[in-house]
Amino acid sequence: MVEKKLNVVEQIISLCARRGVIFPTAEAYGSLAGFFDYGPIGVELKRNVEAAWWKHFVTLREDVVGLDGSLITNPRVWKASGHVDSFTDPLVDCKKCKARYRADQLIEDELKLSVDGISPKALEELIKKHKLVCPKDKGELTEVRVFNLMFATQVGVIENPDSKVYLRPETAQSIFAAFKSVHPVARKKLPYGIAQIGKMFRNEIAPRNFVFRAREFDAAELEYFIHPDKLNVCSLFSKEHGNFKAFFYTAEMQEKGKKQEEFTVSELLEKKVIGTQWHAYWLVECMKFLTEIIGIRKENLRFRQHVKTELSHYSSETWDIDYNYPWGWKELQGIANRGNYDLTQHSKFSSADFSVFDEETKSKVVPVVIEPSMGLGRLIFTAILDSFYQKEEKGEVRNLLRLSPILSPVKVAVFPLMKKDGLAEKAREVFELLRDSGFAVEYDESGSIGKRYARQDEIGTPICITIDYDSLEKSDATIRDRDTGEQQRVKMAKLVDKCRELLH
Numbered sequence: 001m002v003e004k005k006l007n008v009v010e011q012i013i014s015l016c017a018r019r020g021v022i023f024p025t026a027e028a029y030g031s032l033a034g035f036f037d038y039g040p041i042g043v044e045l046k047r048n049v050e051a052a053w054w055k056h057f058v059t060l061r062e063d064v065v066g067l068d069g070s071l072i073t074n075p076r077v078w079k080a081s082g083h084v085d086s087f088t089d090p091l092v093d094c095k096k097c098k099a100r101y102r103a104d105q106l107i108e109d110e111l112k113l114s115v116d117g118i119s120p121k122a123l124e125e126l127i128k129k130h131k132l133v134c135p136k137d138k139g140e141l142t143e144v145r146v147f148n149l150m151f152a153t154q155v156g157v158i159e160n161p162d163s164k165v166y167l168r169p170e171t172a173q174s175i176f177a178a179f180k181s182v183h184p185v186a187r188k189k190l191p192y193g194i195a196q197i198g199k200m201f202r203n204e205i206a207p208r209n210f211v212f213r214a215r216e217f218d219a220a221e222l223e224y225f226i227h228p229d230k231l232n233v234c235s236l237f238s239k240e241h242g243n244f245k246a247f248f249y250t251a252e253m254q255e256k257g258k259k260q261e262e263f264t265v266s267e268l269l270e271k272k273v274i275g276t277q278w279h280a281y282w283l284v285e286c287m288k289f290l291t292e293i294i295g296i297r298k299e300n301l302r303f304r305q306h307v308k309t310e311l312s313h314y315s316s317e318t319w320d321i322d323y324n325y326p327w328g329w330k331e332l333q334g335i336a337n338r339g340n341y342d343l344t345q346h347s348k349f350s351s352a353d354f355s356v357f358d359e360e361t362k363s364k365v366v367p368v369v370i371e372p373s374m375g376l377g378r379l380i381f382t383a384i385l386d387s388f389y390q391k392e393e394k395g396e397v398r399n400l401l402r403l404s405p406i407l408s409p410v411k412v413a414v415f416p417l418m419k420k421d422g423l424a425e426k427a428r429e430v431f432e433l434l435r436d437s438g439f440a441v442e443y444d445e446s447g448s449i450g451k452r453y454a455r456q457d458e459i460g461t462p463i464c465i466t467i468d469y470d471s472l473e474k475s476d477a478t479i480r481d482r483d484t485g486e487q488q489r490v491k492m493a494k495l496v497d498k499c500r501e502l503l504h
């Protein structure tokens with residue numbers, strides 16, 4: 001079963017390359033592990049995902065403003081945030097063939113153990129205890145060493161220790177370091193958020209699973225600032241949030257070796273498993289975005305609480321939204337309570353005061369932060385994986401992406417049945433009408449009609465319109481539904497409205 005599922009991943013990677021969605025960078029030069037290009041279809045898909053996220057978490061909300069931070073910033077930001085000293089992964093080398101491994105991944109692969117968040121020393125003990133060797137040539141492994149994941153570069157022409165800077169390893173610090181500049185101009189009172197979509201860079205020892213673990217990627221992130229005494233006073237928390245049901249895998253269930261279970265959010269809030277009402281609110285909002293807007297099936301998602309050993313140094317409580325990937329349940333999104341760690345650190349390391357004046361209590365407070373954060377490449381890949389179907393047609397296996405229409409790179413494709421007899425001209429008229437009405441539309445007259453349908457199915461185009469001989473006589477067109485393959489004839493005059501209706 002797992003093999004069959006992994007085979008699906010191979011087919012998706014092949015589809016992504018063949019249709020210009022995502023492919024390894026600079027393939028002519030043998031590419032570069034962990035770096036990817038988005039092709040003509042992929043870039044549209046990515047822009048659609050970004051637009052959907054921005055609309056949902058920024059535009060439609062009164063309590064969130066945006067930021068676009070620089071990729072390189074003052075290196076003291078990374079000293080304050082703890083990245084210079086502790087943003088590391090454990091690594092081991094093979095003494096024989098010099099192959100390099102992430103120690104935790106090697107242990108997971110070889111021993112089928114989950115070792116998330118375990119210390120380098122504990123990893124070393126596991127390697128010794130189980131006499132692990134290099135999987136390639138059984139060579140002896142070095143001791144576990146830690147390796148900083150930040151990409152360093154320099155500012156200015158002369159290389160010296162003072163000119164060393166880093167490509168940002170997370171987007172969050174751009175928001176925290178800019179908080180003093182944003183707060184006075186945002187004209188918001190607590191609680192409110194600052195959102196950002198942007199690039200980040202992590203020098204992963206072993207990038208793998210396609211874009212799932214890349215070295216350069218975009219994150220969509222929201223830092224939501226709350227009065228430290230009001231984490232349980234969420235005016236936006238409705239009955240709907242409380243009654244929201246999902247699969248939860250709490251820290252306690254993991255520690256006791258139990259399986260995930262369905263709960264309502266209220267049940268877990270009452271038991272204080274979810275620590276605060278604001279955290280619960282954002283858990284629900286994030287899950288709703290993934291299922292209702294992006295269209296990922298809810299049965300493939302769950303909330304998993306971080307166990308104590310894997311909590312980041314800044315976090316008191318973190319929940320992941322996991323997706324059921326072919327290689328197991330893994331994080332798609334994280335929703336962390338970062339406390340006031342970051343703003344406090346920046347107050348300490350800079351000469352500035354990062355607190356906020358609270359009108360109600362007439363006192364200064366350092367806000368606490370709840371942070372929903374997600375890698376966009378991972379989200380795009382997950383949306384593709386979740387919408388990937390195969391169907392048999394005339395003895396051939398056909399691929400189909402049942403993408404939510406708002407994500408589809410092409411919304412409508414227009415074909416003439418043949419190029420001749422005025423069909424092409426009529427089809428181009430329809431194409432122009434739809435394009436001028438604001439649809440992302442593609443005109444295609446090459447190859448058999450079956451091939452043209454197949455191409456659009458593979459990139460998730462919801463609607464294909466065909467102009468045939470009847471169309472010329474009756475002034476209508478055939479609309480074909482991607483998911484059912486069903487066709488209906490629609491009058492030209494109603495075509496635009498019909499497309500709007502179907503894409504809604």
Ligand SMILES: [Zn+2]
Pocket residue numbers: 094095096097098099134135136137138139
């Ligand atoms: Zn080796």
